[in-house]
Amino acid sequence: MNKKYALTFVTITVFLDTVGFGIITPVLPELLMELTGRGLSSTSAIAGYLVVSYAVLQFLFAPILGNLSDRFGRRPVLLISLFVYGINYLIMGLAPTLWLLFIGRALTGITSSTYSTANALIADVSPPNERAQNFGLVGMAFGLGFIFGPTLGGLLGEWNIRAPFFAAAMLAFLNVTFGFFVLKETLPRADRRPFDWKRANPVGALFQIKRYPILMGLIGVMFIYNIGHHVYPSNWNFYTMLKFEWTPLDVGLSMGLVGILMAVIQGGLIRLVIPRFGQIRTALIGFIAAAIAFIGIAFSPTSFWVYVCCILSALAGFVGPAMSGIMSNQVPQNQQGELQGINASVGSLSAIVGPLLMTQSFTWFTSADTLFYFPGAAFLIAGVLSLIAVMIFLTQIPRLVSAENKSAAR
Numbered sequence: 001m002n003k004k005y006a007l008t009f010v011t012i013t014v015f016l017d018t019v020g021f022g023i024i025t026p027v028l029p030e031l032l033m034e035l036t037g038r039g040l041s042s043t044s045a046i047a048g049y050l051v052v053s054y055a056v057l058q059f060l061f062a063p064i065l066g067n068l069s070d071r072f073g074r075r076p077v078l079l080i081s082l083f084v085y086g087i088n089y090l091i092m093g094l095a096p097t098l099w100l101l102f103i104g105r106a107l108t109g110i111t112s113s114t115y116s117t118a119n120a121l122i123a124d125v126s127p128p129n130e131r132a133q134n135f136g137l138v139g140m141a142f143g144l145g146f147i148f149g150p151t152l153g154g155l156l157g158e159w160n161i162r163a164p165f166f167a168a169a170m171l172a173f174l175n176v177t178f179g180f181f182v183l184k185e186t187l188p189r190a191d192r193r194p195f196d197w198k199r200a201n202p203v204g205a206l207f208q209i210k211r212y213p214i215l216m217g218l219i220g221v222m223f224i225y226n227i228g229h230h231v232y233p234s235n236w237n238f239y240t241m242l243k244f245e246w247t248p249l250d251v252g253l254s255m256g257l258v259g260i261l262m263a264v265i266q267g268g269l270i271r272l273v274i275p276r277f278g279q280i281r282t283a284l285i286g287f288i289a290a291a292i293a294f295i296g297i298a299f300s301p302t303s304f305w306v307y308v309c310c311i312l313s314a315l316a317g318f319v320g321p322a323m324s325g326i327m328s329n330q331v332p333q334n335q336q337g338e339l340q341g342i343n344a345s346v347g348s349l350s351a352i353v354g355p356l357l358m359t360q361s362f363t364w365f366t367s368a369d370t371l372f373y374f375p376g377a378a379f380l381i382a383g384v385l386s387l388i389a390v391m392i393f394l395t396q397i398p399r400l401v402s403a404e405n406k407s408a409a410r
Contacts, residue, residue: 006125007134009183010118011141013078016175017085018145022255023153023164023171024092026248029237030161035098041366044238046098048359050105051234055351057109062348065117070335071195073185074121079176084111086172093165109348119343123328123336124186132279132325136270143262143317146255154252161248193335215339217396218327223346225287225319225389228294228382230354235362235378242366243375244303257307261314270321279322280400286318287390294383298376326400357381 032043032050069077084107091104118138126134156163210216240246240254274282293313300306324343331339358378364370365377374380 006121006184006186007137009179010121011137013082013175013179014118014138014141015145016171017082018142019149019152019168019171022146022149022259023156023168024089025150025233025237025255026154026252027157027161027164029241030157030248031101032098034161035095035101040238040242041363041368044235044359044366045363047238048234048355050102051230051355051359052352053102053106054109055348055355057106059348059352061110063342065111066120066339066342067195069117069120070187070193073187073192074117074124075179075183075185078117078121078183079179081111081117082172082176082179084108086169086176089165089169089172093162093169119324119328120336120339121186128329131328132274132282132321133271135324135328136266136274136321138266138321140263140267143259143264143266146259146262148256148259150252150255150259152252154247154249157248157252214396214399215327215330217392217399218323219343219346221389221393221396222323222343223350224385224392225290226347226350227354227357228385228389229290229316230351231294231358231378231382234355235358238359238362239375239378240303240306244306246303254307254310258310258314261311262317265314265317266321270318273318274322274325279326280397282318283322283326284390284393286316286322287386287393289313289315290319291383291386291390294379294386298379298383300376 028047029040029043032046033039036043036046038046065077065081088104088108091107092101095101095104119135122134122138123131152167153164156167236255237248237251240251244250246254270282273285277285289312293309293316296309296312297306300309327339327343328336358381361378361381362375365372365374
């Protein structure tokens, strides 16, 4: 498959998948309040459990799907994942009870290999010196998805709070149809490897990565950073609705702005910044910007200052592509799926810890009997975690520079 068409398909796939995810975010608080009869503060904790049910199964199955893509190719894994996404959005949209909503979300976690498989596909068709920039296409698509997804979700939610779920299902099915006719396999049969259960389970996969010691520190950095970064999907809607009395449309529009900024950063600016400053410095800029933005949002007195911090937080869009590029360059092509599966598993671990920490913090500091009322507590915690990630990343830089020098010498 031509490199240009492969990258185009991945960009469209991630865009549509992100639209499907973002479209339900503005209406989730109201849906949970409808199903439980509770207020914003207590339903925030339930939303955290909903995210964790997804993350636990993603943690267990992501390395399996990553290894399956190394064995059978990227195409079948990607298409099956997208199809199941559509089925599960239908289940969630029709759910008359909370437990059925949990089932739909949990099943989505089993086949949530879209991003990891997309990254493996990008690695297949990209030379090492172009991978970080091409990983930026995934970030651009993610950002564009967050322009249209939450905005559309907010608009549809004004009409019916379940409508966004059905719209997400339709987009997933359209994406499967598009991929079935357009996507060709990018992993040649000669580069495939046998499926091995020892490498496909989460613990076994992490042991396999010990062959590349430099990755252990980087994975730890991303784990800590992602715990904090989960404050956005798990807490943004509840925080802004409670503190600033935003509506689902307000939430959707704000997330749309963040999406525009991410698209500018990851789709355009990163292609100028990485060649000029390198992947390491670019990642460092993103980590620091995220920490400042989180702390700023925590103490924002008005909606205006929240938007100011959102502009700064867009620079955090440097982190994903730069770190993906750094890590991807440490492993051979026939292990890219395994690497992305490991990254997805570690991301899922952070998605277990992060939403629980953030939603429980929000509930604790906003409940009627709290000793200290502080709705921004979760964002402050996220800022501190980002600063810790910065400090650990600084200790890894000498090893990264040494690895780069050795690679250049060859």
